[in-house]
Amino acid sequence: MRAIEIARAVTARKTTARHMAEQALARIEAGRSLNAVITIDPDRMRAEADAVDARVAAGESLPLAGVPVVIKDNIWVGGWRITQGSKLFAGFTAPEDAIAIVRLRRAGAVIVGIGATSEFACKGVTTSLLYGPTRHPQNPELTPGGSSGGPAVAVAAGLVPLAIGTDAGGSSRRPPAHVGVVGFKPSYGAIPYGPGFAEAGWGISVMAPIAADVEDARLAFEAMAGFDPRDPATFALPGADHAKPLRLAYSPRLGLDVAVDDEVSSGLRHAVDRLRAAGMAIADADPVWPADLAEDAVMPLQHAGLAALYGDAFRSDATQFDPDIAKQIERGLALSGADVARALEASTQIARAFAAFFLDVDVLLAPTVPCVAWPFTQLGPSMIGGRPASPRGHAVFTPFVNHAGVPAISIPCGTNAQGLPFGMQLIAARGRDRLLLDVAAAAQRALLG
Incomplete structure (x- = not known):
């Protein structure tokens, strides 16, 4: 079922959020070989679903009532293990929800699992030392791309109708394209970002709905979008303007x-x-x-960002890092301030x-x-x-x-x-x-x- 259909059925009490969550969990378990969903918490999931059913029974109108959602493994979901696909964060538990996750839950979504990402979401193939490769649903020898490969495969394989990725360079558009689903990268600032991990590419990453169709992606976007004073980049979006012929x-x-x-x-x-x-x-x-x-003109920003965040840990023990990420950190450590300034100027020119x-x-x-x-x-x-x-x-x-x-x-x-x-x-x-x-x-x- 599409997300919009699930929400309508749960709202009409033709089914329950608990039932939809249990079905999603069963599909996730059956699809383990894809390595798309790398963390589940059935007890927490069931408690969330039961709370949604209680809210529906009390008469609340929830646009995502009972919709099972997978969240990418670099977005904070309070109480869940969130690792960024990195050995450095293998034991990290998110202390709170990102603002977007608060809004998803407020809209009635039920988080059923965490979707795989490449390390620090900085690689175009979804593999990590921590979890291994995520596999394409049509051919297990192929990649879905990266870095939001886990969320994209979870939707494409029918494990869930909706997932939330991040996108700092195409991470939630390319994997959906490779597996045949929809990935929406909103305007920077349309959806609040954080609280969460420090970003290697500051000022470009966004929360990105992934779904089987545009209307389900829109449903998630509308639940998450809007100004929040904790994120100074956010702004209130205007409505769609169709006053003149579209060009x-x-x-x-x-x-x-x-x-x-x-x-x-x-x-x-x-x-x-x-x-x-x-x-x-x-x-x-x-x-x-x-x-x-x-793109070469702006890649120094990612490399410098990784070096700033993880350069000390890399110098201490390089074996903790995916070799491909290690190369990016090495490049970042070798950059000059002028190199970074030129990359910032290229970003402005774009x-x-x-x-x-x-x-x-x-x-x-x-x-x-x-x-x-x-x-x-x-x-x-x-x-x-x-x-x-x-x-x-x-x-x-x-x-x-x-x-x-x-x-x-x-x-x-x-x-x-x-x-x-x-x-x-x-x-x-x-x-x-x-x-x-x-x-x-x-x-x-x-x-x-």
Whole structure:
């Protein structure tokens, strides 16, 4: 059942939150081989579900009544073990809920488990020394991507209808694209962030709903969104503005000189043609970036952040770290202040370029990923679009969105010859989250029709 259907059924008392939670727990147990949900607490889950049923019986109106939810293993959920996929935090218990989790619970959601992440949510494959690899639901030898691989697989495999990830560079858009579900990265500040762990990439990470369809993602977003004085980045979102004809545009490579697999490129073009046939007026247009701007220009911010947070622990005992994260920390330790300043300037240039583009366009359509899933033993595919690919070649279409602070959503739009999914990314100006959700919902309906 979809999240919205569960909430309606529990509200109408046709079923109970306890029953839905028990069903989700049984599916999680049956899907253990996927390694998507790495922590469960059945007694705590049942107590939460029973409390929701009592609130419904007392007449409360709960938009997420009884909806089972998996939370990514870097978001604080009070009383649960939350580790960031790191040996350093293997025994950590979150002292309180993040604000977004408080709001989910207030809306009636029931937390049934914690979803796997790569270490510190800083890797494009969901593996960690603490838990091992999370596996693609269609092929256990493949990765769902990262870092929100656990939450994405939990939804794609039908373990739960809803999950909450985080997204600092595409972590909750790329995994959904690789497994065929929806991942929504809201505007920076639309949902309060924290209290929780210190972030390696300050000022770009957001809470991100993952669901089978846009309307379920919207339901979770509306439950979590809104200003909170404890997070100075938060703001009150306006409603969706449909006063003028929507200006939609398609960019096959987001204006970047990057490789895309032929099947993904042709599949995206076919999906855009279907949307045009369904009545959407979509022009062709690319964002214009400063010369030679690429993700490499902003990656020093993540490396420096990791070094600042964990450099001392790394020097003390490097074996506690995933080797791929260790390399990032080493790079961060070698950076100068000028290197970090240049990366901050590149981040600002990205934000300004997107802001200029959205003066003339309301919603931009682009690829979410340039390729389909690859073996989990590799950081990325060795070839993309017939060209040798770097370890971050699979991630080229998502990080700029984070540095601009704008909202983006990935919806399923096709599969390759082997049936592996890829996604279409829809992007809008900062604060236009509700408009973006409206357009994404219409696009998903057209592609499914």
